[in-house]
Amino acid sequence: MLNTQVSFITPTESSNDVFPIIKLLRQYLDENPVLNLQKYMSINEKADNVNELIDNVAKDIEVTSQVLVIGSDFVDLYGVLQKLDLHKISTRNFITVLVAPTGVLKIIANDALRRYLNSAGVYVLAPIINISENFTIKISTSINATGPVLDLDQIEEPALLYSACYAFCVARKKYDSDTVDNYYKTLVGQEYTNDLGTFKFDQNGVVLRDYQLMYLRNDKRGNDTVIMTVKAQYAETCGPHYQCFTVRGPGGKTTKPSSHETLTSKRRTITSYALMGTVKAEFLFYRQFRRIRWTKPELRYLTELKALNHDNITKFIGLSCNDSADVYILYGLVERATLEDFIYDSDFSLDFTFKSAFARDILRGLQYIHKSSIVAHGMLSVQTCMIDANWVLKLTNFGVSSLIHNFMTDGTLQCTTSIALEVYCLYAPELLREIAHCATASVPRGTQKGDIYSLGMVLYQMVYRMQPFPKKGNLVDQMIRMNEKYALNLEKLVKERTDLLVAAQEQTDRLLNEILPKSVAQVLKLGGVIPPRSYDSATVLFAQLCDFPLLVGKSGPDDVETTGETYMVVSGVPTENEGQHVFEIAEISLEIRETAMNYVVEHCPSFKVRTRIGFHAGPIAAGVIGIRSPRYCLFGDTVNFASRMQSNCPPSQIQTSEVTANILMKSEEYSLVQRGIVHVKGKGNVNCYWLNEHIHDLSNEEPEGNVHKPDNENRPKTTQQKLEDQNATPLPKSLIQKK
The missing domain is CATH 1.10.510.10 (Transferase(Phosphotransferase) domain 1)
Structure with a gap:
């Protein structure tokens, strides 16, 4: 920045009876030489030879470089800029900035000035002054109760005056003194709110304002290009005379990466390409x-x-x-x-x-x-x-x-x-x-x-991970930096270990919930005991994948351990559900069969996935077996009966006992077919039923035979018809008997 050569053009103090903003900038550069100030040129608009003065300034510009900064506090700003011939300056690749300390609204309102700044490529640096509609009406009424509402460019200066007077009143109320020094000391670092918004003062008692560097368009439609927003912030460590600023990128978005950024999402900040x-x-x-x-x-x-x-x-x-x-x-x-x-x-x-x-x-x-x-x-x-x-x-x-x-x-x-x-x-x-x-x-x-x-x-x-030639400082500075680095690394390590612990705990919970019911797992995690107990009624289902060894042979996986091909499901244990367990198991069995019938094995599409399902409802006992590797186990005749229903069932069918079928038929929502007498090991001859489908709309007519289904000719194909289409085990006519 020290090589950036800058020239200033400003009106003299006696020219328009205000203290020029450019003179303040010059004072700042005298104490903080962050720019190379080449020329400081002032113009007295009240002088008789003002045109000659402007011509001399224009000639001086020809030999200066890079950046030209002009104050907006000229009485005839448009006339001065025209005489300086900024169009000619722009062809020499100057960067020209117009500093408008009282806001940009008055510049926007002047159509000729706006068009000239646009055509000459001049940037405007101005404070952001937010003026609400209510404030505009209030000020307009106070100036002229019967007059029209003032335009924004007319309201800007009254708004600044109102804000200054409000600050004076606040300071006066807090510190009853006529000394100016006491006023600004009272306002240092303070904040107040009025109709214009919330304002904060810096360490010199001066209002902190946000600024925008913008490029004005030809029209007034509010689509000016904001190149940069300068955010003012109070800081205790600033210099004794000037406030600190934090520069943000276009649109006011900070260019610092997100703290939640991961390695895969990390992207560098690219200002232009x-x-x-x-x-x-x-x-x-x-x-x-x-x-x-x-x-x-x-x-x-x-x-x-x-x-x-x-x-x-x-x-x-x-x-x-x-x-x-x-x-x-x-x-x-x-x-x-x-x-x-x-x-x-x-x-x-x-x-x-x-x-x-x-x-x-x-x-x-x-x-x-x-x-x-x-x-x-x-x-x-x-x-x-x-x-x-x-x-x-x-x-x-x-x-x-x-x-x-x-x-x-x-x-x-x-x-x-x-x-x-x-x-x-x-x-x-x-x-x-x-x-x-x-x-x-x-x-x-x-x-x-x-x-x-x-x-x-x-x-x-x-x-x-440091610069080749760092500024090391004294021993105390190095020790402080080492301690800060150690503290940061320690915080990072604690966070990483905590995250690992949380992840391990979540993994343990997932595994525990895989082998135990959630309610049982929660009690065991808290150190409780699950005593074995009996249940008056529950429903147990066994589902077997038919021809599973054949599918394994066609798939060619590595043979690590054989875990079987039968899956067991229970409803009503450990949480009792007041007799709904039969219907829940019926729905699950129908859904398993439907999914299997429609499933296509990706690497073996010709393989027909078939299931053999059986279930039975009755009393049952349950409890947790084992300490190091707890398992939730079911005991009783109901489990054995359900297993026999599955083992005696043809492929792609769902078989249940007469007791369970009677419960389903009472609801009149399921289509069941009486299979007949089946010899079951350990039970002898048992009357069994096949579950076909769930029916939501039954007619009052009694169906023919023992097939419980609605009399609806326009109904889509039933599951039994789908089974026949797939060449599944057909229903023997000899088993269809009238009830």
Whole structure:
């Protein structure tokens, strides 16, 4: 910033009876030399020779550089700007900023002034003054009770006056004194709210205001381009005379990455990039003062540079020159992050695996460049090492440093901003000595030896995660920094271990809920005991996947352990549900069969998935067996009976006992078919039923035979019909008997 040359133009104090804002800026620069102030030019609008004064200022502008700052507090601002001929200044690539301390509304209201600022490419820096409609009506009424409501440009100055008077009253009320010093001491760091909003004072008793740098459009439709928002914040550690500011990006969004950002979502902040068709490119740019006439060797060099292609370098897209005031050098855009982003991110664990992988990629890319006709990179640093979406490191900004150095030496190019000292520390000393003797060249040329020196600086930062030449300070400062770093690492370690503990606990809960009912698992986790108990009625279901060994043989999995092909389900245990368990199991069995009938095995589509399901309702006993590996087990004749219902059932059918079937038929919502007498091991001959489907709308007519289904000819195919279509076990006619 110290190399940025700035010139100020302001009215004199006697010109319009106000204290010029530019004079305040000059006082600030005198005490805080962050800019190189070239010229400070004042114009007395009341002077008889005002036109001559303006002409002299315009001539002085011709020999100044870069940035021109003009105060808006001229009486005839539009006339002064016209006489300065800002259009001519804009053709010389000046950046012109109009500082409007009382707001931008009055400028917006002047159509001629707005159009002139737009055509001359002038930026406007002004405070953000939010004026509500209610406040506008209140002020308008107080000025003229019967008059019209004032426009925004007319209300701006009364709003500022109102705010100042309000602050005076607040200070007067808090500190009854006529001394000005006591007033501002009372307001230091204070906050108050009025009809204009909430205001806060800095350490000098001055209202903190947010500012916007904007580019005005030709119309008044409110679509001006806001380039930057400057957010004012109170700070105890500011200098004795001026407030601190936090700069935010376009639209007021901070450019700091989210604290919740993960490795996979991490993206670097890209302020600007070039778009060539669908190709995104990042670029270097330099101010051009003379037309570049390329020689044949230089053109051949650029052609060879464009032809480079390697996994560890970005693509050199091209170079744009002689078309504008700047030269642009374009490389393929890598959006994830730079090596610098990961090195100095304390949340990122840069372990040996990452370090070795990144170092290998740097060496591969650098070796490829050194063996090519380009010879040297020239700008190797942690900022020019890009990490792409696949975690591959790519070198960028290579091969152009010598060209830029030569063009700077002869005055063709110049850096638009000063280069930070930390960047120069990465270059070899012999290269820095060369540019030290050249007033115009600020970019060293590229050499292979210089690349090796820069490589050492990069590796140093990777290993130690700090700058090569840090400002160490005294012993106390170092101890404080070490303690802060240790505290941060300790907090990070505690958080990581806590997260691991929570994850392990969640995994344990999931596994426990897989082998135990949730209510039982919760009691055991709290150290309770689940005593065994009996239940008057529950329903047990067994479902078997038919031909499972055949499917395993066609799938070819590794044979680790055989766990069987039968699945057991119970309802009404451990939570009793007042007789609903029969219907819940019936619904589950129908859904299992329907899913199996429609399921297509991806690697064996010809295989028909069939199930064999049986269930029975009756009394049961249950309890937790085991201490180290607890299991919730069921006991009783009901379990054995349900197992027999499944083992004696044909494929793709659902079989149940007569007792259970009677419960379902009472609801008149299920279609059941009497299978007949089946010999069941340990039970003898048992009358069994097949469950076909769930019916939600039954007619009052008695169905034929023992098939319980509605008399509806237009009804879609039943499950029994689907089974017959799939060549499943048909229903024997001899078993269909009239009840």
